[in-house]
Amino acid sequence: MILAIDVGNTRIKAVVFEGDTILKSFIFEKERLQESVQKIIADFPLVATLVVSSVGEVEKQAFRKFENKLKVHFVSHEDVFPFVNNYGTPKTLGIDRMVLAAGATLLYPGQNRLVIDAGTCVTYDFVDEHNVYQGGAISPGLRLRYESMHHYTAKLPLLNLESPESYIGKSTASSMHSGVVNGLVYEIDGFIEEYKAVYPKIIIILTGGDADFLAKRLKNTIFANSNFLLESLNQTFQYTINND
Template sequence: MHLVVDIGNTKIKAAVFEGTAFLEKFVLDKIEAKKKIEKIFEKYPSISKSILASVGEDDFELLSLLERQSSLVTIDRDSSFPFHNKYATPATLGIDRMVLSAGAVLQYPSVNRLVIDAGTCVTYDFVDSNNNYLGGAISPGLQLRYDAMHNFTAKLPLLYPEIPLHYIGSSTEQAMHSGVVNGMLHELEGFVKQYSEQYQELTIILTGGDADFLAKRLKNTIFANSNFLLESLNLLYLYTITND
């Protein structure tokens, strides 16, 4: 039994797996993470391995706990990945983007893949059918767009994602909702159209905290899976133990 842990920019996500079977997911605030993960070990005493990937600051108390309670495997750039990294600056490529790309290769072999992670930022990562990672794009996520309008203007309020009543906002708040949400949807659809025109047999995976919110409003055929990063971490671990 494995505990998979993703330390993100704002949250810590964890999941328990039995082989490839997804048993339970946990979303943790960083302040409470250590206590919560202690309870996960109590609930699942058969956990023998912990698989960790981090884009946030290291929590040394959490790392120590994982090492005491299990055999800890850290996924980093030195791990084995099932793709050829063609990024011009590979040392700057986030480990979360690498894990997502690995998951796309392992779950969807022999096709072109575009992974869209709608979280704090929105990342676009493309791996072609020959398993070449070519790069992608990064843009502000939904809440970051709201935060920016509030923090860098004098009078715009702080809002949170909400479906706009109409694309023509009839108030300042509705105009902001229309700009953020519809702007994001147009961005997503524009990128998908651009990739689809150049690459045939394109598989699109949408994940991240805002995946479900956005997926219902997209016109394109996508695989929406908010757990894709955790599943990819688990699959990548299973891949590394047979390829290292």
């Protein structure tokens, strides 16, 4: 069994895998890392490997405390990935984006793939049909858009995410909801249309914490999977150990 963990900006997501099968998933705060991982390991004693992505030095030290119980693998740029990295600055490409690209490459062989990860930031990552990672884009996520309007203006309130009733806002709050939600939906649909114009046969994968909220509002056909990063993390690790 493998315990795959993704360390986000605020929370940690984890999944226990047996092969490609998800046995159980978890979400917990960063400050509860030690006790949460300890409990997962106790509840699943057959877990032999802990695979971790997107960590800083503080988190790495915390995870290394489990090395006396199981193997700990930090996904890094030195791992073997199933694509050629054509990014202009390959060492600056985030590990989470590389893992998503790897998952798309392995799951959809021989196809053009665009992975959209809607979390704190929205990332767009494109791997072509020849398994070449070409790059993508990064923009603010839903929460960042609300927070930026509040923090960088004098009077706009800090709102919680809410589905707008119309694209025409009739109040300050409804105008902000329309701008944030509809703005991001139009952005995502716009990016997809741009890619489809050049690559008519393309697979679109939407993941991240806001994937389910956004999926039903997009006009384009997509595959929505909020667990895609962790599934890709498991697949990437399997690929690495089989091709190292």
